[in-house]
Amino acid sequence: MGFTRGFRRRHPETPAGVELPPGQYLTDGFPVLSAGPTPRVPLDEWEFTITGSVAEERRWSWEEFQALPRETPTVDIHCVTSWSKLGTEWEGVSVDTLLDGVEPLGAYTMVHSYGGYTTNLAIEDITDGKAWVVYGYDGEPLSAEHGGPARLLVPHLYFWKSAKWVRGIDVIDDDEPGFWESLGYHDRGDPWLEQRYQGD
């Protein structure tokens, strides 16, 4: 395929020093995409669990979770629908903190959310500083529309992996496709390799 007759760039050039993954464009907004209605989770019912192929399962209530060491990652995020947003500021708990002492015995996870959403992630994609469970965005509590009370944040993969309304990580021995992965999206989702869909 050569070029598209008559097509030329309209948007401003990407700022110098900024490199976007292939096929992405910059947005100033913060689009919301979802599969269904936004779940509403009262904080007195919220809990986060680590379960499955682990030496020891864990559970935190909202208050217990708030007492964990917190971090404020600033990261670039990339959506499979092609928008990217740079320098997003979050507050939450590193997954390394949550897995500290848990000793995962499986190499993969299925992340579960309130409302039924799931996504699969390899242990190595959510450890060593690569992932957080965040409850603050841009200095405010994370809104329900963007995944509050808390969502997973895995910025090195397409943002569908950053499961909104997260409730737990189930460690499993073999990789299995989660919600979007079962519907045609890539199992891993690395935006730098443009792994949008199955077979990419």
Next chain:
Amino acid sequence: MIRETPTAATLVLGVDGWPGHRAGQHLDVRLTAEDGYTAQRSYSIASAPEDGVPAITVERLDDGEVSPYLVDDARAGDRLEVRGPVGGWFVWDASQGGPLWLIGGGSGVVPLMSMLRHRQRAGSDAQARLLLSARTPRDVFYRAELQAFDVTYTYTREAPAGWTGYARRVDRAMLAEAGFPPAARPRIFVCGATGFVEGVAAELVGLGHGADRIRTERFGATG
């Protein structure tokens, strides 16, 4: 190419080896400029699966990168890079039955139209209703074709002269009147800008529709 409104057009794409699609799916269009610059965006497929070829209806966004080209510049015979079909969630097959309740805001009607066209071509007897919010009658896609379906319109900026129908944003009262009650357990598909979808989905849940019966697809950006 078919002009739908002053700012929107339907492009019928002849794709060699198109594998077919399901009503509600979308495809990705990628444009490449002579200097190698590329831009890609997703567009819902408007045509029924039975048509055999994908047609997309594109609304020109003033600050858009791809839509202005597709709506204003593309001509019959032009070649576009297309990938798809994509999406397995926001889909409806006639074999799934109804009642089917489609709720669209503006250009959100596109994947819903694919479902209505499929229902007709498949000879389905599933009940189907469309609640369509548009700014003005001139902004309604497929206006003539929609006369054959059970459509309730609401206009949010300017209604036709003598209009006795809804003339406001979709709200809970309208949803209670214009669709199916929860007891009918309709399959509900909501599509439009994120604010529209968020509000409608929340009201549907508030009316007693199960969250698992509501599928949403959101267009566009939000601040």
